[in-house]
Amino acid sequence: MNAPVPGALTSSLLYLDGVSVSFDGFKAIRGLSLTIAPGEMRAIIGPNGAGKTTMMDIITGKTRPDEGTVMFGGSVDLTRLDEAAIANLGIGRKFQKPTVFDFHTIEDNILLALKSQRTVLKTLFWQTASAQQKRIDDILGIVKLADKRERLAGSLSHGQKQWLEIGMLLAQDPKLLLVDEPAAGMTDGETAQTAVLLKEIARDHSVIVVEHDMGFIRELGVKVTVLHEGSVLAEGPLDQVSANERVVEVYLGR
Amino acid sequence: MISRFLLSNMDRRGYVFLALVAAIGLLVPLANLLVPAGSPFHVSTATMSLWGKYLCYALLALSLDLVWGYCGILSLGHGAFFALGGYAMGMYLMRQIGSRGVYGNPVLPDFMVFLNWQELPWYWWGFSSFPFAMLMVLAVPGLLAFVFGWFAFRSRVTGVYLSIITQALTYALLLAFFRNDMGFGGNNGLTDFKDILGFSVQAQTTRAALFAMTCVMLASGFLIARGIVSSKLGKVVIAIRDAESRTRFLGYRVDRFKLFVFTVSACMAGVAGALYVPQVGIINPGEFAPANSIETVIWVAVGGRGTLVGAALGAVVVNWAKTMFTSGFMAPYWLFALGVLFVFVTLFMPKGILGTAQGWWEKRRKPAALPAAEPAPAE
Numbered sequence: 001m002n003a004p005v006p007g008a009l010t011s012s013l014l015y016l017d018g019v020s021v022s023f024d025g026f027k028a029i030r031g032l033s034l035t036i037a038p039g040e041m042r043a044i045i046g047p048n049g050a051g052k053t054t055m056m057d058i059i060t061g062k063t064r065p066d067e068g069t070v071m072f073g074g075s076v077d078l079t080r081l082d083e084a085a086i087a088n089l090g091i092g093r094k095f096q097k098p099t100v101f102d103f104h105t106i107e108d109n110i111l112l113a114l115k116s117q118r119t120v121l122k123t124l125f126w127q128t129a130s131a132q133q134k135r136i137d138d139i140l141g142i143v144k145l146a147d148k149r150e151r152l153a154g155s156l157s158h159g160q161k162q163w164l165e166i167g168m169l170l171a172q173d174p175k176l177l178l179v180d181e182p183a184a185g186m187t188d189g190e191t192a193q194t195a196v197l198l199k200e201i202a203r204d205h206s207v208i209v210v211e212h213d214m215g216f217i218r219e220l221g222v223k224v225t226v227l228h229e230g231s232v233l234a235e236g237p238l239d240q241v242s243a244n245e246r247v248v249e250v251y252l253g254r
Numbered sequence: 255m256i257s258r259f260l261l262s263n264m265d266r267r268g269y270v271f272l273a274l275v276a277a278i279g280l281l282v283p284l285a286n287l288l289v290p291a292g293s294p295f296h297v298s299t300a301t302m303s304l305w306g307k308y309l310c311y312a313l314l315a316l317s318l319d320l321v322w323g324y325c326g327i328l329s330l331g332h333g334a335f336f337a338l339g340g341y342a343m344g345m346y347l348m349r350q351i352g353s354r355g356v357y358g359n360p361v362l363p364d365f366m367v368f369l370n371w372q373e374l375p376w377y378w379w380g381f382s383s384f385p386f387a388m389l390m391v392l393a394v395p396g397l398l399a400f401v402f403g404w405f406a407f408r409s410r411v412t413g414v415y416l417s418i419i420t421q422a423l424t425y426a427l428l429l430a431f432f433r434n435d436m437g438f439g440g441n442n443g444l445t446d447f448k449d450i451l452g453f454s455v456q457a458q459t460t461r462a463a464l465f466a467m468t469c470v471m472l473a474s475g476f477l478i479a480r481g482i483v484s485s486k487l488g489k490v491v492i493a494i495r496d497a498e499s500r501t502r503f504l505g506y507r508v509d510r511f512k513l514f515v516f517t518v519s520a521c522m523a524g525v526a527g528a529l530y531v532p533q534v535g536i537i538n539p540g541e542f543a544p545a546n547s548i549e550t551v552i553w554v555a556v557g558g559r560g561t562l563v564g565a566a567l568g569a570v571v572v573n574w575a576k577t578m579f580t581s582g583f584m585a586p587y588w589l590f591a592l593g594v595l596f597v598f599v600t601l602f603m604p605k606g607i608l609g610t611a612q613g614w615w616e617k618r619r620k621p622a623a624l625p626a627a628e629p630a631p632a633e
Contacts, residue, residue: 083499084505084506084508087502087504087505099497101492101493104492112486112489118506119510123487123506124482124485125259126487172505
């Protein structure tokens with residue numbers, strides 16, 4: 001079940017094979033294999049300590065795997081690149097705890113994320129072109145923060161910060177979005193709206209969503225991968241996965 | 255493009271500051287040169303040089319605020335860049351003495367003759383030229399900051415650890431410059447200056463010109479720092495200060511941005527040191543003392559971190575207070591006063607003089623301005 005199909009590498013956007021990493025002897029990820037197709041949206045679930053966040057750290061260059069292959073777009077070896085290079089390749093990340101720039105306005109948060117050349121000189125002499133300003137306005141509209149654009153991001157509520165961070169991801173216009181627990185700490189209404197937002201984004205981006213909230217995953221209606229102790233336990237549609245005995249035992253049945 | 259870079263986003267506080275510096279730079283030299291000595295409006299040459307010194311410190315504080323207030327790099331070794339700029343200027347001034355030294359050697363400064371040196375060391379070559387010396391005022395601190403920052407920021411040394419190694423840097427330079435065989439005058443440093451650009455450094459007119467030049471450089475330093483912090487790069491730098499790894503995940507190479515502001519800041523500190531030396535008349539290894547760098551941090555904290563204007567204000571206020579304190583019966587207690595001031599500001603005015611004053615001002619204005627401040631509903 002874990003072995004990727006031959007030819008999966010070239011047709012995939014993200015390809016992980018046999019990835020392992022350990023911290024002080026503890027194997028956080030062991031032999032993890034995962035393939036994400038271009039345009040796919042995938043939900044990843046698993047109990048605490050299953051290695052979900054570590055997997056994201058590996059993909060985004062924060063953690064280097066001890067062994068295994070991590071390829072992006074079929075040809076780029078992500079284990080050789082640092083965070084900034086990976087971000088510029090087109091992999092965006094939303095953290096579990098919303099991390100926005102508290103002392104910048106909401107609009108500036110989006111501006112900083114907006115896809116652009118990130119060199120020192122280009123940012124020093126930056127002028128926002130009208131097309132870019134329009135893109136910022138559009139994103140502020142999508143995440144429903146247009147009327148608060150001048151406010152400092154630090155003054156937003158938890159749910160609004162989550163949305164702002166999703167807006168920043170949109171501004172980056174990445175090929176692949178890694179979204180860690182987007183519905184954490186949200187009210188039911190906000191959770192439903194977030195699902196709608198993510199589905200909209202998934203129309204023209206590949207998305208990996210890590211989430212605990214089963215209702216939220218059901219609402220997304222996408223293929224699910226269950227992680228357990230650092231490797232893939234089951235993969236498939238939610239109904240099929242939740243019927244799997246092992247999954248029920250380690251995760252759902254508790 | 256340059257003028258737009260420098261002047262766009264200039265706020266009222268910035269204009270007030272620039273106008274103030276311009277007025278001081280113009281009126282103080284005039285009051286010194288043209289107003290007769292008996293008049294209450296006369297400014298003595300000693301007072302002018304003293305205030306010139308404060309303004310050099312203001313430029314140093316400004317440079318520190320750029321890295322600490324905006325980028326979160328607490329440099330406890332900024333005095334090193336100041337002193338290096340000062341030494342570059344001092345070397346030029348030494349070479350201008352020529353054969354008027356005690357030993358009358360036309361090439362070698364007195365301390366080298368005293369050490370029985372036969373020829374000028376290679377690193378003194380070129381310092382008889384003013385343009386070359388001015389280039390070194392920028393290049394030496396800038397290069398040191400670049401190399402130091404290159405290693406420190408790429409290795410992701412941050413926080414307390416970075417502060418400690420900046421402190422070690424200035425201390426290492428202090429020890430090195432104390433050594434006679436380094437060729438920088440050892441313990442005594444460089445002094446007994448005669449001319450700058452052919453004008454006597456003791457002359458009243460030269461003093462006035464140096465004072466005016468200090469104001470010009472302070473204003474320029476402010477414009478450059480202001481231009482940097484209000485550009486998109488400035489926003490990136492603040493983002494690095496507040497959430498470094500988040501900035502990295504957005505695709506910004508954090509180390510390069512830090513390196514840029516750190517190097518610019520070091521050059522600025524070098525210019526401050528270069529202006530300081532001819533007005534004070536001496537540069538010695540004491541300028542590298544870690545305590546000097548720490549004092550600079552206090553000026554910035556007292557004035558208001560992350561405001562630029564506040565940093566300059568803090569430097570002048572604290573140093574003026576220091577002069578008042580140390581010249582009277584309270585002289586032995588100055589260090590206690592400085593310590594109490596720092597603790598007081600940290601506890602009760604965390605935003606410094608400027609930040610606190612601004613807070614009061616906004617609070618007073620708020621009730622009247624509130625209806626207008628309500629954002630218009632977005633479509």
